[in-house]
Amino acid sequence: MTDTTTGTDEQARDADGTAGPQSPEEAQRLRRINAWQAAERVLIRPPMNLSLRERLAALTAGAGAVTDLDRPADIYGDGVVAELEERIADLLGMEAAAFFPTGTMAQQVALRCWAGRTGNATVALHPLAHPEVHERGALGAVSGLRTVHPAHGPRLPTAQEIRDFDEPFGTLMLELPLRDAGFVLPTWEELEAVVAAARERDAVVHIDGARLWECSPHFGRELPEIAALADSVYVSLYKTLGGISGAALAGPASLIEEARTWRHRYGGQVFQQFPAALAALTGLDQELPRLPSYVAQAKVVAQAMAEGFAAAGAGWFRVHPEPPHTHQFQVWLPYGPDVLTEAAVRQAEETGVSLFRKWYPAAAGPPGVSFTEVTVGPEGLEWTAEDVRDAVRGFVERLG
Template identity: 70%
Template sequence: MDDDDAQQRAELVRIWGGARRRLGSSSADGAVGPRLRELAAWAESSPYGDEALDLYGDGVVAALERRVAELLGFPEAVYFPTGTMAQQVALRCWAGRTGSDVVALHPLAHPEVHEEGALGAVSGLRTVHPTTAPRLPTAQEVRDLPEPFGTLMLELPLRDAGFVLPSWEELVETVDAARERDAVVHFDGARLWECGPHFGGRDPREIAGLADSVYVSFYKSLGGMAGAALAGPEDVTAEARTWRHRYGGLVFQQYPAALSALRGLEEELPRLPSYVAHARVVAQALREALEESPAPWFRIHPEVPHTHQFQVWLPYEPEALTAASVRLVEETGTLLFRRWFPGPAGGPPGVATTEVTVAAPGLEWTPEDVREAVRGFLAGL
């Protein structure tokens, strides 16, 4: 990100943070003082207020690791400062155990799109793609992959394809297909926390139980400051701690981030099913509003959201749509959409997409509130 992009992003974050009404929330919104006071107040009233400060991963960080391991049903979990590092370490640990440096994953998965080729450049791993369709691979596609691979990595949900998930039966079959090929299965579960409603109400432990290891994020859905965890068997987590140190991830103190993660697990995790349910209400209201609008074309994807996040597509330049989003906040105090981006490479020109997240603030929105916000947004184009 160059200086101009960074300056624009900072200005947008300032504007979003000033909105009085919003569908979702972001841990990047707000100012330092209020955020720290909120976290300190929660810590004082929580069981963790008297927990020891961490030094190189003990104290409250170790308490967070134990909580994640319990929630996901694994013997141990290891805290990492970033998800990118956690997945790097997980995949190289499995490569050593399987004897294969080949990872099968989707071309839209996070390591392929958002990590600057780190799997190959840093860890010496090679990737293959069972499918290029905008969804998770099927069992048959895993069986038909023409070369051996040691690890199948599945991103749940597949964010850049629209936060999409397979059915529970399809996921089980895909995992079984990888095992038929003597491969291990790793879940990129950055957003695994909100997958339960789509999978018939299954909890994180049952979902994670399909995999050999799971990475989860603390800020994407739980509202934490930063950080991630890798959960898996004891031998893998023990090696992961060694690689975490080698990668520079054994930080002297991280208790504010760890506390914010524990707060997210206590407060946000139980609420996620209600966010998913209301995201479906919001998506339907958006559809109705856009059908009545002068917009020549639009897409809500998925039509029924699989999680509390989904995509909206409109046939305008992203800069014009972002400007309309800003104008709506400045004129009405309502934050409907955030930043818009060009559609995928190879797609039609002049089409832009944005991501919608429905969280606690959005539960107050009625369908008419959504329709009114859409009308105001389009009027600013």
Template identity: 65%
Template sequence: MSDTADQDVDQAEQGEQGAEPTTEEERLLARRKRRLGANRNAERTLAHLGFLGTLRERLAFLQEAAELYDLDETSDMYGGGIVETLEKRVAELLGKEAAAFFPTGTMAQQVALRCWAGRTGNPTVALHPLAHPEVHEGDAFSQVSGLRPVHVTSEPRQPTAAEVRDFPEPFGTLMLELPLRDAGFLLPSWEELSAVVEAARERDAVVHFDGARLWESASHFGRPLDEIADLADSVYVSFYKSLEGLGGAALVGPKTLIDEAKTWRHRYGGMVFQQFPTALTALAGLDRELPRLPEYVAHARVVAAALREGFAAAGVPWIRVHPEQPHTNEFQVWLPYDPDAVAEAAIRQTEETKTALFSNPWDAKGPGLAFTEVYVRAAALEWTAEDVKTAVADFVVLLKEEAGR
């Protein structure tokens, strides 16, 4: 059973109500519940994830976001009003003709790629096997949209221009996830990305960016968002992963594509009657979180270096921060221990010290090898490198206790 952060909240809330876990699934659910409870009570953390809050806290967050806008404006119905305002804002930010709001990124990308398949006459989509549609969407490409995925590389990295150019069969669309989350939030260099896009163009393929976390990728590329988006024919962006919105996504591209996408949005059940809560928080995220993302990315590199130094000083024989210098404000940490031992040590540290160094789940990367994802947000800016090293030292004491049991 996967122990990933994006999927564990609802499962945890449905978990144990005091009974001793008897199956592996129940054990993992009980652990999730402990971890989430410990994180909610933590006084210090690298990232306060709003979606883990109580209903009262989420309503207060919505009210705070709403105060930034004219609340006497008529509410939206089926995508009008403030939803249109959000769409125009995102289209301008990404330098595209038009945008369409979607309730989920999964729907946005299914629709985009279905539209491109009709326009190119080819339902084959080239993408990475670690891309979101292949890992987290239950084969929706083939089962819902009639698309056929092919993999340009199986390496845990972004594809190269040569791999795209030399792929042995035609494809209508090349989809690039920027960053590639399940490979470690990896991004290519600007030159590599430009070359990959050019290779796709040489094959008369269109290019779609899965930009769920594109917002925080600009620092790595050293380019503004509209220049990055200009490489692609269409781009999807998320409003909750980085911008702290209640949910939602947008698809941007040529107006003709977006008009067609809105028709398919209706067919897919995405014409929600009123969406103003999500739209309000998305706009607030663009105002408040988007300008801060470069600061988070820079500090993620401070945190990553301090983690390496802290584990070395604590006598841990081997550690990997991946990538060594984070490409975004999120990265992976690998440790040569059983995932159960590391997960228990992380939870104990949060429970006993109210300091959450590792808030996310730990999973197996191989025999005796565990990894987790580290998110660096506003809360992390209060941590110095020495603070990180101190927390690592405390964590290692608990880790050695758990590993010795």
């Protein structure tokens, strides 16, 4: 599941890839996309929803500012791709970094390498972590790894849970933030304690940092200090940064050298990747410095949403977490997802305001409860709290 407001996987599921005769489902999807794209007021306008012409124009406009465009294009990871790897390693304070076409591959390789080095193929991670929910059992099916779950609540594991877990594991994987639990983070002190507990068990620590870029405000720490807690870190180059695709794995030079070998074996030694590398470099220059402002504004938006639902008499609702830990959070309401999505589309069509996008049924719990993910980007900085409350009122009116 992914967020249609973030430029991540959910949006990919709603991207317009239709051709020829349309099924009713395809027609409805296209209607949603058209409504969101035409809306004048949005909290974020995901780059992936742009047309090919717009995407290419944006790439060309930003590329000249991040590298010399007269240099040769990359071949099998040199040139601008190597430049991006050096930039990532420096940003995270790591010895080296390797570019991967996908985060799924990057983490497969990292965890496989650590299994070989520790002699233990068991990975401890949260059951809501990305490999367990969104990768079709790839860690076991492809890499021969085994996963165990030291914690089960909608939060990261505690230090005591790591210490008390009743079987050995070679690697502890921490997803920061834990997206499917609501983009939640521990406190800095809790994170330090969890890492220390893993070290006590002679386990290495790997951070799934697909959205690590926006964690600094919550922790009150810069990226190198956060990354230094772990033995390796994966970061996404399109989630948050607005890039085209790709990921990076950072860590000790010897690990990254081994990871490059496995990247080739896994089919990730791509001939040329300069569009993704250029888009990532542009995102690092343009979006990374603005993330603290998005995180701050998300707190304003979340509080105003809660006030708006209460004032509109919406009944039970939940904004989670409150306040948000990053610039993303969940909203829960006691309606079916189709009802809520239709209200969101109608609001965009009738008023030009797109507050919410697609809604989803809860994976567990009582029927008739749905949630959506909200992301605040540059467009969201223009909203006042009153703007949000007014938009919530308009949304609730369309639920009747």
